[in-house]
Amino acid sequence: MRLLVVEDDKTIREFLTRALVESGFGVDASALASQAEKLALEGVHDALIVDLTLPDMDGLELIQRLRAQGVGAPVLILSARRSVDERVLGLERGGDDYMTKPFAVAELLARVRALLRRSTPNQSEATRLRVGDLELDLIRREARRGGAEIQLTQQEFALLEYLCRNAGRVVTRAMVLDHVWKMRIDTSTNIVDVHIHRLRGKVDKDAQPPLIRTIRGVGYVLKD
Amino acid sequence: MRLLVVEDDKTIREFLTRALVESGFGVDASALASQAEKLALEGVHDALIVDLTLPDMDGLELIQRLRAQGVGAPVLILSARRSVDERVLGLERGGDDYMTKPFAVAELLARVRALLRRSTPNQSEATRLRVGDLELDLIRREARRGGAEIQLTQQEFALLEYLCRNAGRVVTRAMVLDHVWKMRIDTSTNIVDVHIHRLRGKVDKDAQPPLIRTIRGVGYVLKD
């Protein structure tokens, strides 16, 4: 992970750089906005730490210029300006976080990590659903129970996905029919019952406790 | 944009809710972690504002439980605990921002907006592939050509996905057989040819120019 520090105060800049390097980050540092702009445009940085009071340009302007040129990395603003108005302004102008001086290094590190964690989206996060020891991988269309893969058909997967998305909440047959089968409410069919049965045969067969529960007179729940 | 507020202090909760609603957000609020967990699992919220001191569960535990269950929405922690250690802990345990009480509403709004600005566009990025006017949604398993939906079977989708991932590069039958069918190199079959043919019938039938091209003696390319 590579960071860019833009800070004119030499003491703070070097102190910051050392702390970040010790934490395992690659760090470029600059005291001038113009120089920082060139560095940032290389697009190699994963996050920026920017002071607002710079000798050749206001930090906010730097941020806006970078954003306008397609630099998407998250920016943590580090400023001596403490007022609420200044903070709001900084956040509105493209900053992703705002810290005031003096600051605690530990907190700055934590905030930088939080920014990186979110901006480098672990794609498995949005594409995976978990309930108890059951795991669905929406991209690979794979289901696992306690690590063991479960072979599911299209419809079975769709139904299980719907149950997972509503884990803990009771879903009625009508809801399932609507979302999974895209049918209007139809009491003359029992597809849902049948598929629940087939799912149980695969999901709750070889494992305890059963995850798919029946709520009599209402519908079903997936619950740990 | 829909938010979830988890805060046990009634005054703060209602004050916050009102301020957020006035700013144009949809707001659900809860005083209990257990209830908040159920609400959050619906997956309809774009961001969460969580107090750490809750009557039935620690806010950090709530956040960890939600993360473990696949809730990816950003979390702003709102807490009376002011120490650096507490802040660091909150950010490390899955919080994306941390504010201490008392707080300025304007700043909170700005921080929530900053979180939403960054976390919203990321979703669809990893789950979509595009080549020319052809679009694959890996989650929904839908394919579109110039906006029109194309009905594909499992294998067809898998093959097209593989072609998309290697768009512009020539892929050999052996590569396709290996990645899509997980078969060892086998010259005695022409499944690939057949499926390419079926794909063409659906993808290149009603649109110009053809995207699937044959490279004689080598394999196929998907190219704009």
Added chain:
DNA sequence: ACTGGAGATGACGCGGTTGTCATCCTGCGG
């Protein structure tokens, strides 16, 4: 133009998937 070989295409049948139905089971109220 001829020909060999690579790719395209259409037909076919096996097997898995899916929805329906009839029947059996079970929890709950009387």
Added chain:
DNA sequence: CCGCAGGATGACAACCGCGTCATCTCCAGT
């Protein structure tokens, strides 16, 4: 204890996806 409604289950038939094969088409090199 009984009866009923709601749910579970097993059998079945229609359908569809998939791989194979035989045949046809087209391109490249002579």
